Amino acid sequence: MQGKWYKGDTHMHTTNSDGKLRLYQLIDRCKAAGLDWIIVTDHNKNTIPQSYSSDGLTVIQGQEITVHAGHVNIWGAKVPDEPPYEIPDADAYAAIMRRCSDAGATVCLNHPFCSQCGFRVPIDALPADCVEVWNTIQHSDNVRNLDWWVAQLKAGRRLAAVGGSDFHSDIAFLNMIAMPTTVTFAKDNSPAEILASLRAGRSVVTNKPDTSMIELTVGEAILGDTVPFAAGLVGKCRVTKLLPGFELKVFNNDRVVYSHKAKRYEALHEAAFPVTERGFLRAQIDFRLGAGLKRAVGYAEHKYLAPRCETPAPTADALFWAFTNPIWIE
Ligand SMILES: [Zn+2]
């Protein structure tokens, strides 16, 4: 497929719900961050009536359905129902998600295992196109999102992963725009092409617009594509900006078929490896938390991200810095 990589953010709030920036301020910040597209997802409200382009930045209409049962992003079309939404259980959630899909929307399960506002109904059977594996600044809840998503992939479900900054405001000195960034391969950055590429899983999620990128291929196939299985199949990856101590892993299903821990900063790291099983191939960059950093992250998680949790989930030993969607091997 002809195209290029476009950087964006799937999940952003404005003053039309509980965000701190007005829409034009948010758009200015996203242009300054070098993004190609964003989706505006205010709580239970469509802030923009339809998608448009602002000096090359594609601004896609959206809404975050925000109810006690869990949060779902609706992209590219309006929610047919009017809030307040009555969504007491998974069946009711599935029904409204189907109505959104029928109206032409792309549907995403948001921060499913968030300690504070994750799903309170079973999610395995919800009819979503995408799942937000990485929500806001990296933390342990996202590892649980990733584990659930990988289990879905192993079961053969082609559910595309995305990241979303869930931007409300900056946090102290941290610029929270596009943290994380979803980088997606598309013909152009029109709303239809960006949403199609998100649904197809042609995306990489990385910490910020200017951090590591992972390109994973099998022959001509890229993320989201399907390759027929054959003996001697070889995958390749090309990683930029690998930081010291960070570890690249390529998985063929459960099996690690390539791993590399950077001893020093590597502007470019390239590798080839065998693909030996039907299923999928995906890549991920991890960094381990030493004892001191783990204590600091644990403190921040319990204080800021899960302040109302009686039993906060334990802090992870390692977090991911970037990951790809799979290439399917059939
Ligand atoms: Zn939410």
Ligand SMILES: [Zn+2]
């Ligand atoms: Zn949100």
